[in-house]
Amino acid sequence: MLDFKIEEDKCIECGLCAQDCPVGIIELNPKPVIRREKEKNCLKCQHCLAICPTGALSILGKKPEDSVSVSDEMPKPETISRLIKTRRSIRKYKKENVDKELIQELIETAAHAPTGHNDNAVLISLIDNKEDLDLFRSKVYDSLKNARETGTLEKRFQFLLSYQKLWKTKGVDVIFRDAPHMIIASAPSIDASPMADCLITLSYFELIANSHGIGTLWNGMIKWAIDDIDPELRTLIGIPKDHTIGYVMIFGKSAVKYARGIQSEGLKVNRIKLE
Template identity: 40%
Template sequence: MKQIHFTVDPQKCVQCNACITDCPRHIISISDGLPWVSPILEANCLECQHCLAVCPTGAVSIFGLKAENSIELSAEKIPSASQMHTLLRGRRSVRQYSMENVPTGMIDDLLATLANTPTGCNDRTLSFAVVDDHNVMQKLRIRVIESIENKIECNELMPDFLSAAVAAYRQQGVDEIFRGAPHLLVVSAAETASTPLQDISLALAYFELLAQCSGLGTTWCGFLKFAVDAAPELRPILGLDPETPFYAMLFGYPAVRYHRTVQRDNAAKIRHVSL
């Protein structure tokens, strides 16, 4: 039987009922003057931790997690709307990188934060595979190139742009697949997840913004997805089962600096729905 270890400190609880009101599964009620969860309802817990986050006095604990170990949310800790507008407008796909390794501590911090990415139905089946050393990245680069070459030599069907990318690397030293990046993040999700593709895309979008705020550049690595589809023997290298959905992102210290935003505010169609 599932146990969520929902507890309330009676010395801190102000009986505001915020945890009761905000519970998406409506499993919290009042017993003896304090919020509680009936054991027969614990299996319905979504494990969202909203009760822990919404309690104004930090009285709630769940899964053994204490409020004092969370980050207090205050206005000065949240980027302003203006800062977020600039961040999103200024984001660029970086295709020029320094070969300097990003410190593993920074990567670990980014991935720990990334684990907080929302997922459909709070399934939380995301997995992160990271290449955190540029020497390993070079070995992967060669392995992918050789796998594509082997497919071409065997006359197997191959997208023209992959064949062209291999030729560019061998003949000109131009890395169109990995853009010369020193690092790679592969995000995958369980096939059984409610929304695996959306979960993956959302995690990578979050990572992109986190990386930019950390002085890193990123670019989505669609070439790798096509390469793995064409050469499935690459999947085990990335820790992927045969049918596991995934996508990838390159990252590292940029060797280029962008000085201003582009001007795309009218690039999307906007429709105001009325009934």
């Protein structure tokens, strides 16, 4: 049941909801309606709710008055451009936790990232306090030590052993960079685009985190540890076996402050012209 409802006194029969429906299941009669036999085709994208100019339409128990309005002030393009251009990978963090309410807000914002076929199946595995991350960090370094002692570490990961030695002998944390928090995005492997869905979600998370002054670092080494070095780490943090891990990100309050952005060399562009 889609719980598709129209407040008739608000509906102006403009037809925008029907025109914008990706699967074309909304009909005008003369008010919008979805036939019961067509409900199964709904993508649950809520485009109909979003486009209704008078707030007459609700669906899936979602009411228009509970949505964020686009009539409020929006950031200027140059503001967003500056945020993107001044983003830096942070490798030095303050030894304190980020407020849990702020972390929750960041995740709720990242939940608006698009996903293939609108599956919305990305799972966020989160360590939101430095005490638990300290424990997980120790597990990762112990896994590297065990792989070295048993000779099971693949050649391509041998360089990680020097980081394990630094941690053991000097307490220098190259892998986690002493960050207080970690977030992992995974999604069911059978989904249309699990890897892309995870990466887009983390990109949304990073941008909103950076706007709050929270530093982030995309961390492939932790992903290797979980995916390729010690499968028990996946079990430890509760990532389902049937999930693809998109990526791992560490985050926290930055201990460094950059004065300006870098000067990018730009992207290679293939301008396509078809005759």
